[in-house]
Amino acid sequence: MNLQPELTPRLPEGRWALFLDIDGTLLEHAAHPDAVSVSEELRLLLQTIERRLDGALAFITGRSVAAVDRLFDPLKLRTAGLYGLEHRLAPGGPVEAADEPADMAALADEIELELASQAVYVERKGPVLAVHTRAAPHLLARATKLVEQALERLPKGYRVIAGNAGVELMPLEAAKGAAIRRFMDIPPFAGRRPVFLGDDTSDENGFETTNAAGGISIRIKPRGPTAARHVIADVTGAIGWLQANFGNLAIETGRGEARRSRGP
Numbered sequence: 001m002n003l004q005p006e007l008t009p010r011l012p013e014g015r016w017a018l019f020l021d022i023d024g025t026l027l028e029h030a031a032h033p034d035a036v037s038v039s040e041e042l043r044l045l046l047q048t049i050e051r052r053l054d055g056a057l058a059f060i061t062g063r064s065v066a067a068v069d070r071l072f073d074p075l076k077l078r079t080a081g082l083y084g085l086e087h088r089l090a091p092g093g094p095v096e097a098a099d100e101p102a103d104m105a106a107l108a109d110e111i112e113l114e115l116a117s118q119a120v121y122v123e124r125k126g127p128v129l130a131v132h133t134r135a136a137p138h139l140l141a142r143a144t145k146l147v148e149q150a151l152e153r154l155p156k157g158y159r160v161i162a163g164n165a166g167v168e169l170m171p172l173e174a175a176k177g178a179a180i181r182r183f184m185d186i187p188p189f190a191g192r193r194p195v196f197l198g199d200d201t202s203d204e205n206g207f208e209t210t211n212a213a214g215g216i217s218i219r220i221k222p223r224g225p226t227a228a229r230h231v232i233a234d235v236t237g238a239i240g241w242l243q244a245n246f247g248n249l250a251i252e253t254g255r256g257e258a259r260r261s262r263g264p
């Protein structure tokens with residue numbers, strides 16, 4: 001873990017493969033998962049980058065591929081959804097998906113009933129369950145406890161991971177690093193150098209994979225130690241950095257700015 005990741009470099013010319021987290025990296029967090037929206041400028045920027053990288057761009061996200069498609073409609077980019085339990089390896093292509101374990105929905109029902117608060121949102125994502133407490137921060141500890149108790153009732157092979165203002169329950173194989181490796185094995189990613197931008201605990205594993213592959217790992221708005229070697233202060237800075245390095249369109253970047261210092 002780096003205590004002080006500092007440099008977010010201007011990338012040299014090269015054959016890059018770009019992996020992007022969505023919430024907290026491309027989109028500012030909102031009160032509810034459905035309360036975010038994608039601007040036309042961001043859509044256009046991603047389309048441009050995808051073309052410039054000959055397709056070597058993929059979302060690596062905790063959202064399902066279906067949820068990502070709704071957000072970015074009509075764009076249907078290469079995507080690893082549900083932390084890599086789902087993959088769309090070609091734009092607009094079929095989605096490979098993991099099966100939902102039979103008891104996940106029942107666990108979701110129980111947690112929902114226990115918290116019995118409109119301010120807590122239980123997001124059912126098939127094999128992954130997210131409990132969101134952004135609107136009720138005082139319930140985070142209680143929600144975490146309930147999810148940990150649910151974990152004990154599941155067969156081996158699951159874990160609990162802190163979300164951004166919430167907590168998620170998922171199979172062990174749901175890991176962003178594995179999702180990045182899956183893309184890196186196939187065209188148009190194979191033979192390129194990975195760049196991964198993320199903002200959260202679940203992205204740390206993706207940073208490690210990116211570092212091991214000799215790539216560039218960038219954490220947005222770090223709140224503590226991170227495996228990422230570089231940081232960017234906020235979403236606006238991340239979009240500005242992407243635009244400067246991969247895009248050719250003017251896009252409103254607002255207040256954020258990438259910080260520079262130590263190299264990889």
Ligand SMILES: O=P(O)(O)OC[C@H]1O[C@H](O[C@H]2O[C@H](CO)[C@@H](O)[C@H](O)[C@H]2O)[C@H](O)[C@@H](O)[C@@H]1O
Binds near residue numbers: 025031060163164202
């Ligand atoms: O891996 P990501 O692309 O960053 O997705 C992580 C989770 O993002 C969403 O939840 C988070 O964003 C919401 C909208 O800003 C916010 O309301 C919530 O508090 C955040 O945790 C999404 O709903 C989850 O399914 C993703 O796993």
Ligand SMILES: [Mg+2]
Binds near residue numbers: 021022023024025198
């Ligand atoms: Mg994120």
